[in-house]
Amino acid sequence: MSQKKSGDFGTWLMHIFLGFNALIMLYPIIMMALSSFKTNNEIFSAPFALPKSFNLDNFAVIWNETDVPRYFLNSTIVTGISVFVLLVIGTMAAYAVSRYKFRGNIMVSLFFLSGLMLPLRLAIIPLFIQLKALGLVDNLIGLICIYTAMSLPATVFIMTGFLRSLPSELEDSARMDGASELRIMVQIMVPLITPAMVIAGIYNAVPIWNDFFFPLIFIQSPESRTIAQGLTSFFGEYSVNYGVLYAGLTMAALPIMVIFIIQSKRFIAGMTAGAIK
Template sequence: MKADRLSAGLIQALLLLNALFMLTPIAVMGLSAFKTNAELFASPMALPEAFSLDNLRTIFRETSFLLYLGNSVLITAASVAVLLVFATMASYAMARYAFRGRETLLLLFLAGLMVPLKLAIIPLFVQLDWLGLIDSRPGLVLVYVAMGLPSAIFILTGFLRALPGELEEAARIEGASEARVLWQIMLPLARPALIIAGIQNAVPIWNDFFFPLVFLTTDRLKTLPQGLTVFMGEFNTDWGVLFAGLTLSALPITLCYILLSKQFIAGLTQGAVK
């Protein structure tokens, strides 16, 4: 039908326009990283003339980029690991065992989903200070763990509840301890849910700026988004370096996203779709 083809054409045009809008800034960022300042100011849209690596060299030699990157990896990995361990333990108990107050406890955990922890930043700050955890990695990690627990428990209890009981029973009959059943039988089965819960928390933690801004002041401890504000200030007028810094900062998560786009999309939209 003619009308159908017309509307299909219109829709393709809309998608193409949108893709252009989404990709142009990223392309400009990536290409500008290889340009000299003179090129950048003269023709911001043109391709780089010589693909100079000077800007990237400056980032690695004159800024703490690698240090910030390392800090971000460390904090994200530690937070997600601790979070998944704590969440799995609690979810397993609430999903597979009968005990009094189970539903109430689960509801209390899930109530955490409604709490905007950012607004409790002042008492959190005072408390971390009191615990001697201000300006330290463990303090930040514990805050992230607390922030992520409700959503991780939500995903994991739902998943663990739905698992069939036969394997578990068979293992018990053979004399396996409760810990062994959890570790060797149930955990491998829960992998898909663990991946979703992991990504759902890893991305916001990796990208977070607010909590490090408040909690970390020592330059040596700063994370990548925070470090970015440091060298964006330092190289204020050196646009080639600025673009190189942005490109390098965006690279790790962009690569992960391209490799695992399905899991990223599922993980990040999960909470909202259910």
């Protein structure tokens, strides 16, 4: 009986700790969202209070009087295409590395792993020269190429671990039935590693969406700016409309939050499966 009470006490203590930790993590996001409904006077006079009215004036200003919709579209294009290309190329590369035995298999695996150890920001000068020679500076395609190259090693690493855990009998039976290698990968393997693809997608989408460094270096024209870069234009030399700024930040954070909430079950299932395997 005492062991049961001790276990219940430990469970409650863990719940209290996790709840307190969640409150600390969510508090800045909540305050940002609440501040988006305030005016500048409200923010400075009562920064931690609830807004007097939940009006959408700041969001109307953001959407109708600024270039944030364009920035939002640019970030959506860059993030969506980058993640799609990453999942396609990363899945094929991981499938080849994990399911086929060939000379140089280990070297190919080490090549991808080395990409996790070398940050791309260290090669920013030669990278800028190369993209300029290709005509991809101030071009969203250049950003997509950078993010794909930068995130591919992590994607291959995640996908390889899951693919190696699948039994080889699945492929053998499909080959006996006359299925091609492409069909085996697409129709048999890919549905089984969907949780891993969700993990890889969210893992890469968040830093790509929030990235400020590469757009600052490679994007020059205002119409090609991403959301993280474009929101810096709200910081004026003498004054800042913080209510409008917080509205823009809330809109920028909303898509990733919605995607994570929708895919949270698959994300947790994939993380749990990866931990068990």
